[in-house]
Amino acid sequence: MSESHSHGRQANARQLTAALLLTGSFLVIEVVYGFISGSLALLSDAGHMLTDVMALALSLLAIRIGARPADRQRTFGYRRAEVLAAAVNAGALFAIGLYILVEAYRRLQEPVDVQTTPMLIVAVLGLLVNLISAHILVGGSGDSLNMKSAYLEVMGDLLGSVAVIVGALLIRFTGLTWLDPILGALIGLWVLPRTWALLKASVNVLLEGVPEGLDLDALRTELAGVPGITELHDLHVWSVTTGEHNMTVHLVVPLLTPGVQEAVELIADRYGIEHVTLQLEEANRHGDHAAHLHP
CATH class of the missing domain: 3.30.70.1350 (Cation efflux protein, cytoplasmic domain)
Incomplete structure (x- = not known):
């Protein structure tokens, strides 16, 4: 491995670590305030942010483990650990998405009061966190597919934060609390196909299937x-x-x-x-x- 390539991997690892710590810390805050405010949309966005945390962790794992050499026990090295983690995470995230949809249906039947102030404050802070994380990752996204995938995950979460902000404002000024479960369900529906695709791709690798897209x-x-x-x-x-x-x-x-x-x-x-x-x-x-x- 060339010295410049090694330095590039180290720089990418530092960027991913910073973004992971920032996003992971805010995830805890978003979950807590999601329950405090009673906002399903905020909890759903937290589930989406969890996908970002998982993606960042997997990207960092790929860099760390990918550097480990093969040995007598594992002649291919430890690179498949990334796929194992992805399969477990995708399964858990898919379950969370289904829970959000079921809870949204329940809340449409029995509306729940939503505190828009904490919902709005946390959503705005989430937007700022995603902007900072995207700025941290953008430097390595041009020359690394691994970094690019992590960058795109964070950018995608911006949509969730914006949606929650819009929802909080609409509920605050119109009093239409049913917008919250609808918004939560929409975010959940957006997350589910992504997690299903990740789970499908991970299982295909574990079963040593033909790589997706290869004829x-x-x-x-x-x-x-x-x-x-x-x-x-x-x-x-x-x-x-x-x-x-x-x-x-x-x-x-x-x-x-x-x-x-x-x-x-x-x-x-x-x-x-x-x-x-x-x-x-x-x-x-x-x-x-x-x-x-x-x-």
Whole structure:
């Protein structure tokens, strides 16, 4: 690892730590005042902010654990810990989203008084916290997908804070308390698809499924079209962690034709596959030859 790359990782870790501490601290305040004010919208926004805290923690975890080398027990290292954490968090967040929807329905049947002053104050403070966190993270979002995802999570939470502010003002001036559960339900409905997508993607990685967005049939066709390859089988593509894809494949060629490995390497690179293991077998011989590629 180059010195500049190492410094970049350290800077990203510091930025994520600062944003995590800031957002996590405010999350506690938002939950407490959500119960004090009786605002479901504020609690729903707290659930959304919890997704931000989880995203920031996972991004920081990815940096910390990703730096740990593989050992005799875990030859792929500890990178899958990020996916395990994501699956657990997504399941918990999905349950929270469902609770918000059920509570919103109950409150529409039996309205609850909402204290708009603490609701408004906390929502404004939440907006400021998100703005500060976004400013902290924006520096590393241009050159790191990990940092960019964390930055987008925080920016998305700005919408929730703005929605709660608008809701508090409308309730304050119109007295329409039913706006609060409606607003809470809308925020919950916005969070649920995101957490479901995260859960689905995490489970797919844990089951070593084909990475989302990768067309296995198209990949197979391209590999079979490489000059010299007469047979292709045992093609497997999976992810160790998010965005890190592996491939193994058994290829049969009349002879160990020069250029086959290079051609497969180029195809794998186009599909975003970082680690490739080839088993090349001569069609007229019983032996085979294994080749390991790292595009």
